[in-house]
Structures are given as structure tokens and as C-alpha cells.
Amino acid sequence: MATYIIAGVIAIVFAFGIRKIYRNFTSGESDCCGSGGCSGCGGHCHGEDKLK
Amino acid sequence: MATLSIALIGNPNTGKSTIFNELTGARQKIGNWPGVTIDKKVGYLKYKERAISIVDLPGTYSINARSPEEKIVVQYLMDAHSDLVVDVVDASNLERNLFLTVQLLEMAVPVLVDLNMMDEASRRGININTYELEKALGMPVVETVGRSSKSTRKLLDVFTSTVMKDYEPSALVAEHMQAVKALQNSGLEEAKLEEEIIILRYALVDKLMAQAVTVNSVGPTFSEKLDRILANGFLALPLLLLLLYAIFEITFTWFGKPLQEALSDFINGDVTDWAKASLETLDVAPWLQSLVTDGIINGVGSVISFVPLIFTLFFFLSFLDGTGYMARVAFIMDPIMRRAGLSGKGIMPLIMGFGCGVPAIMGARALDSEKDRMISILITPFLTCGAKLPIMALFAAMFFPDNAANVVFCMYVAGVLMAILMAKVLNVSTFKDKESTFLLELPPYRMPDMKTVLLETWEKGKGYLVKAGTIIFAMSVLIWFLSNYNFDGPTEEMSESFLAAIGSAMSALFVFHGFDTWESGAAIVTGILAKESVVSTMGILYGVADISTETENVMDTAAQLANSMGASFTTLSALAFMVFTQLYTPCVTALGTIKKETGKWKWTFFAALYTFAAAWIVSLLVYQVGRLLGFE
Known part of the structure; x- marks a missing residue:
């Protein structure tokens, strides 16, 4: 049972990670863009929507 | 309302x-x-x-x-x-x-x-x-x-x-x-x-x-007095290099490295032992135990252990940013950038490239001419972003333990020099246009707001952790699968796995570079998806956790990896590998940004291929010239 639960959790996080790679590529924005206008890495990401 | x-x-x-x-x-x-x-x-x-x-x-x-x-x-x-x-x-x-x-x-x-x-x-x-x-x-x-x-x-x-x-x-x-x-x-x-x-x-x-x-006349301000030393004359550039060197020395020798080693020991020791014991108690299938300990903990752990270095380095860079010195950097670099066909304004997006290439590429929008913008976008990938820092830190600590800070500093400088050189090449070959003017107002020096500096440092660390928990996690699972399976199912020998086949195909390109192992080839391929994956791939393929538990003496990750990687790299080939990973094709996110900013696939493919070619050539030169000089 533990095998199924742990494998399920890993599968979900794995899918989420792969989706993130795909989305980052297609949107052309890095992870830092979600952190308040990209202050983490120097600005210039599209923070308009995220601030709403 | x-x-x-x-x-x-x-x-x-x-x-x-x-x-x-x-x-x-x-x-x-x-x-x-x-x-x-x-x-x-x-x-x-x-x-x-x-x-x-x-x-x-x-x-x-x-x-x-x-x-x-x-x-x-x-x-x-x-x-x-x-x-x-x-x-x-x-x-x-x-x-x-x-x-x-x-x-x-x-x-x-x-x-x-x-x-x-x-x-x-x-x-x-x-x-x-x-x-x-x-x-x-x-x-x-x-x-x-x-x-x-x-x-x-x-x-x-x-x-x-x-x-x-x-x-x-x-x-x-x-x-x-x-x-x-x-x-x-x-x-x-x-x-x-x-x-x-x-x-x-x-x-x-x-x-x-x-x-x-x-x-009321108050005489020269503090900023004006300071600028006479920091932004004028022949001392400006050496002082800039000295300042950056001091930051690297503090980061790698004083603060960051001890913290990184402590975290690394904790992950490879306590966390791995606990995970193994828990999985055995829960009677989890052996393949899943291997996935969790050999794949996820090794892969994600090797990346997370560098968080203290990231925090320390970017604390100092954020602090410098807040003081107003970064504007002086543009001023100091203007004559050099101008020789490369860019204006000093072009250095601003590049400075951001030390954090992450994506906002740096976007920041090129602020440049006045299309020529400057395109060149800035295309040279940004040569800079050492936060994601490349773990690669540099890991290899420097492994193969240059007494000069780790110096080597990483040199890699940062090499990235900047390569960016300037390629700006010159692109300027005379691809983007011939008139010179841009550069007008920069130097802001007064200020003591940065510590709240802002700490917030920025935290944001960087947080972004890095989020990436480790999502993209690097997924990559670690993928690398584990590819390195443990082939068309016949599970394989005991990694050298017969899918990843070995992929890595071998890539490594054929590096026969003259000294790192033509399938492990290096695999790390280069996964690094295109996310640069941190180079480190996580090394962590998985060279099995940090296993070595850690088998070693009675307390050794840091770098030393453990060095033991297992000694057969794959010499000091010189490790340096050539560092140079290659520093300069080669940007990650997919940065490529996506280049597509978005230039609006053309043509430039996206160009950026991917020309950076790979440039890295290949420079890395080859490092290895072959090094050999001629008698290094190994």
C-alpha cells in the first residue's frame, strides 16, 4: 500500500515538474516571475497579472 | 465602493x-x-x-x-x-x-x-x-x-x-x-x-x-568624493574586480562553503539514512526505495545543498545593487562595451544575467536600438546565472579545493569576457548598425534598505528551492529511470541504460576535450532542460548517498564525489567541462524567452547552436592548450 501511495505522490510531483518545464518554455518566463515581479532575479518579468 | x-x-x-x-x-x-x-x-x-x-x-x-x-x-x-x-x-x-x-x-x-x-x-x-x-x-x-x-x-x-x-x-x-x-x-x-x-x-x-x-553651497557630496575613486580613472576597473573578488572570497571561503558542507552532510547522512530506514519499515518495493534514495534524494539533495551559496552570493549582489554601485559598473564598462559595439547601457541587462538569464533577456527591451537589443539577448547565455553556480562550485571544490573561490571567480570573469567577445563578433558580422548613444545618470550612493536586500535574497533562495522541488525533482526521477532501465527492462549496469546510450552519443563530440564519458554527455543533455540538472545528474550517476553512508570519516559532498569521479575527470578535463557548461546552450526556459523576445524561431535555434559551438571551441582550447603546457 505504501508503495502505491509514495509512487502516486512522486508521479504527481513529476507531472507537475514536467508541466513547469513545458510552461516555462512556452511562456518564456522563469520561476522567479511568480515571486512578486521577479524581484528575486532582477526584475523585468511580467508581474502585472500576478499582482492582481 | x-x-x-x-x-x-x-x-x-x-x-x-x-x-x-x-x-x-x-x-x-x-x-x-x-x-x-x-x-x-x-x-x-x-x-x-x-x-x-x-x-x-x-x-x-x-x-x-x-x-x-x-x-x-x-x-x-x-x-x-x-x-x-x-x-x-x-x-x-x-x-x-x-x-x-x-x-x-x-x-x-x-x-x-x-x-x-x-x-x-x-x-x-x-x-x-x-x-x-x-x-x-x-x-x-x-x-x-x-x-x-x-x-x-x-x-x-x-x-x-x-x-x-x-x-x-x-x-x-x-x-x-x-x-x-x-x-x-x-x-x-x-x-x-x-x-x-x-x-x-x-x-x-x-x-x-x-x-x-x-x-546653499555645501561642497562636493559624499557620492561625488567616492566617485572620484570608484568611477574615475585607471583605478575603477581594478577596484570593480577587487570588489567582486572579495564577494566571491567571502561567499566561497568564509560563509557559503561551510554552510553548504554542513547542509550537504545533513542531506547525505541523516536525511538519506532516515529515508532508507523509513522505506524499509514501510516495506516499500525495492525499485521505489532506489528511486527515492538514489534518484530523488541524490538529485534534488545535491542541488539543494548549494542554497547557502546562492543565498550568500546574492545577498552581497543585492546589497551592491542597493548602494548605487551597479550604475557605476555600467559607467566603468562603457569604454569596453563600446569597443564591442554596445553601449554601457548594455551592461545593465547583463548584470541581471548573474541572477537569471530570463529577466536579463527581457531587460534587453530597455536598450534603445534593435542591434543592441539583439546582441544583448544573444550574449546573455554566456553569463554565470544562479543555476550554473552549483556546477561551478561543485567542480571547483572537487578539483581545486585550495583555490575554489579563485576558480569560480575566474569562471564568472570568463563568462563576461566571452559575452563581450561575442558581442564584438556579432556586431561586425550579423548586426551592422550605427553606434548607440549612452546617457547615464549616476545615482547617489545610499545605504541599502536591509529589508529590501534580505527580501531579494530570500526571493532568490525561494525561487531556487521551488525549482528544486518541481523541475529538478522531475528531472531526477527521469534521470533515475533513464539510468536504471533499457529496452529489456531494469538493468543492473548503468552503462547499459537508456541514459548511457544518450550520454554516449553526446560524448562522441568531446573526444578531444578530455570528458568523453557517457556520464558527462548525459549531464550536458539534461543541463539543457535546467542547468542545475548537471549537478543532480552527477549526484545520481556517481551516487553521493551511497558513498556518504559507506564512508566513516565525515567528508563533504565534493570530496565524496571526487572519489567516485576521479576516474572520469582529470583536473584539466574538469576545467574544460566547467568552461563548456558555463558557456553552452541556455536552458529551455531561456530559449523560450529568446523566442518570445525576438519573435522568431530562427534566433532561438541560432542562440542554442552558436552558444554550443562557442562553448565547444573554447573548452577544446582550454583542454588542448592546457595539455601542451604540461597540465593534466
Whole structure:
């Protein structure tokens, strides 16, 4: 049972990670863009929507 | 609930984003140099039963719709019709700032002047009679000190209580507007008309200054004295290098490395042991135990262990950013950048590239010419972003334990030199265009706001952790699967796995580079998806956790990896590998950004391939020249 639960959790996080790679590529924005206008890495990401 | 829309406008580096953050609670990037904001940003707040939307516009010296920033501002003013336009003015530089104010008056938009940085003005002996200025302009004038929440609250009170229709342009302003109108109807040719109107604007600024401002001579300011050393003469560049070197020394030798080693030992020791014991107790299938310990903990753990280094390095870079020194870097680098065909302004996006290539590529929008923009986008991938830092740190600690900080520093410098060299090559071969002009205002040195510095450092660390928990996690699972399976199912020998086949195909390109193992080839392939994956791939393939538990002496990750990787790399081939990973194809996210910013697949493929080719050549030179010189 533990095998199924742990494998399920890993599968979900794995899918989420792969989706993130795909989305980052297609949107052309890095992870830092979600952190308040990209202050983490120097600005210039599209923070308009995220601030709403 | 009544609504109110407000736009923050002003010259670059007048503190608009600081005020925006104070008002809205947002965490917009703040930097003590011009051009930090190139896009408009919107924030919302509620105050005294009013819903207020605030737009932070890019800094601009005028509104003539020439530069990208000016175009955004003009477009916004024409389309949005804000209830109130707050002109954030640097009180210590009032005369120059008032030019934009006069232009806003001519547009007949409801303007409120915010005299920001009043503390700085006082220090420079500038006394502004706010009442007289308000009278001379015929519009409300508020004094603020951007970082003081009390003074920005004062702004909110004015927003919500000022009835703009009660204000009318003063006689002085009305006279100016009539004169402008008369000129516009005079039939003068466009260039002459513009020149005449500019003369009128400066005349009005002179009158406003005479009416409301007195200046006491206070001698050279602290910034001016400091700039005589830091930004002038032959000492400027060596001092810049010395400063950066000191940061690397502190990061790698003093603070970052001990913390990184402690975290690494914790992950490879306690966490791995606990995970193994727990999985065995829960009777989890052996393949899943291997996935968790050999794949996920090794892969993600090897990346997470570098978080202290990231935090330490970017704390110092954020601190420098806040002092105003970064603007001097552009000034110091201008002659060098100019030789490469770029202006010093082009260094600004590159500085961001030390954090992450994505905003750096986006930041190239601020550059004036298409040529500068394209070159900046294409050379950014050569810089050492935060994601490459673990690769450099890992290999430096492994193969150059006594000179780790020096080697990493040299890799950073090599990245910058390569970027400048390629800018020159692209300038003479691909993007032949006229030279751009470069005008940069040096902001005064300031003690950075520690809250902002710590916040920025935290944001970086957080972004890195989020990436480790998502992208690197997924990559670790994928690498584990590819390195443990082949077409016949599970395999005991990694050298017969899918990943070995992929890595072998790639490694064929590096026969003359000294790192033609399938493990290196695999790490190079996974590094294109995310640069940190180079480290996680090494962690998985060379099994850090296994070594850690088998080693009785307490050894740091680098030493453990060095034991297992000694057969794969010599010191020289490790250096060649570092050079290659420093310079080769940017990660997929950066490639996506290049596609978005250039609008063409052609440039995306070009960026991917030419960086790979450049890295291949430089790495080959390092290895072969090193061998000729007798290194191994």
C-alpha cells in the first residue's frame, strides 16, 4: 500500500515538474516571475497579472 | 465602493517602485540605478473605503515616444485616463525632473507632484518651498521620503482627499501653455517647432526654480568624493574586480562553503539514512526505495545543498545593487562595451544575467536600438546565472579545493569576457548598425534598505528551492529511470541504460576535450532542460548517498564525489567541462524567452547552436592548450 501511495505522490510531483518545464518554455518566463515581479532575479518579468 | 486609478510617473531612479511597494505591499524589484522598471506594473489597495489601483510606469526623462520606456508611458497616458497622475520627482535633482512635469501639464492630465528624496535634497543644501512650488504650478505638491511608510501614507491621504477639479493651472503655467499653443499654430516645421517648445519648457522650469528653490553651497557630496575613486580613472576597473573578488572570497571561503558542507552532510547522512530506514519499515518495493534514495534524494539533495551559496552570493549582489554601485559598473564598462559595439547601457541587462538569464533577456527591451537589443539577448547565455553556480562550485571544490573561490571567480570573469567577445563578433558580422548613444545618470550612493536586500535574497533562495522541488525533482526521477532501465527492462549496469546510450552519443563530440564519458554527455543533455540538472545528474550517476553512508570519516559532498569521479575527470578535463557548461546552450526556459523576445524561431535555434559551438571551441582550447603546457 505504501508503495502505491509514495509512487502516486512522486508521479504527481513529476507531472507537475514536467508541466513547469513545458510552461516555462512556452511562456518564456522563469520561476522567479511568480515571486512578486521577479524581484528575486532582477526584475523585468511580467508581474502585472500576478499582482492582481 | 468608490474607485480611484493612479499612475506613478517620473524620471528614472526617483523611487517610484519603492513608493509603489510601500503603497501596495508588492515586492517589485528595486534597484539604485536607472531603468529597473521597463514594464508597467499594477497594484491594488483599499484605503478609506476606496478601491485604489496604482500603476508603476517605467522611468522616463520626457514623453516624446522615442525610447521603449517613453512609448509605454505615452501609450498609457493616452489610453488609460487615470484619475490622478503622480509625478514622482527627485527633490535633489528638481530642475531636471521638472521638465517632465511641464510636459505633463501640457497634456492637461490631473497631476500631483510628489517631491521624493527630500532627505537627499536637504543633504545637498537644496531648500524647496513646497507652498511656493504648489502656488507656482497650480497643483498639489507632497513631500515624501520613499522608504518611510509614514510619508507614503501621507500620499494616500492626499489621493483620497484631493479634489483635483479645485486646482487650476497657475498664471505662470497658463501663460506657458498659451505660448506653446501659439507656437503649434505658427506653422513652423516640426524640428524647429520642437526646439522652440523645449526652450519654452526650460524657461518655465527656470521660473519655477527661481520662485520655489534656494540652494546653499555645501561642497562636493559624499557620492561625488567616492566617485572620484570608484568611477574615475585607471583605478575603477581594478577596484570593480577587487570588489567582486572579495564577494566571491567571502561567499566561497568564509560563509557559503561551510554552510553548504554542513547542509550537504545533513542531506547525505541523516536525511538519506532516515529515508532508507523509513522505506524499509514501510516495506516499500525495492525499485521505489532506489528511486527515492538514489534518484530523488541524490538529485534534488545535491542541488539543494548549494542554497547557502546562492543565498550568500546574492545577498552581497543585492546589497551592491542597493548602494548605487551597479550604475557605476555600467559607467566603468562603457569604454569596453563600446569597443564591442554596445553601449554601457548594455551592461545593465547583463548584470541581471548573474541572477537569471530570463529577466536579463527581457531587460534587453530597455536598450534603445534593435542591434543592441539583439546582441544583448544573444550574449546573455554566456553569463554565470544562479543555476550554473552549483556546477561551478561543485567542480571547483572537487578539483581545486585550495583555490575554489579563485576558480569560480575566474569562471564568472570568463563568462563576461566571452559575452563581450561575442558581442564584438556579432556586431561586425550579423548586426551592422550605427553606434548607440549612452546617457547615464549616476545615482547617489545610499545605504541599502536591509529589508529590501534580505527580501531579494530570500526571493532568490525561494525561487531556487521551488525549482528544486518541481523541475529538478522531475528531472531526477527521469534521470533515475533513464539510468536504471533499457529496452529489456531494469538493468543492473548503468552503462547499459537508456541514459548511457544518450550520454554516449553526446560524448562522441568531446573526444578531444578530455570528458568523453557517457556520464558527462548525459549531464550536458539534461543541463539543457535546467542547468542545475548537471549537478543532480552527477549526484545520481556517481551516487553521493551511497558513498556518504559507506564512508566513516565525515567528508563533504565534493570530496565524496571526487572519489567516485576521479576516474572520469582529470583536473584539466574538469576545467574544460566547467568552461563548456558555463558557456553552452541556455536552458529551455531561456530559449523560450529568446523566442518570445525576438519573435522568431530562427534566433532561438541560432542562440542554442552558436552558444554550443562557442562553448565547444573554447573548452577544446582550454583542454588542448592546457595539455601542451604540461597540465593534466
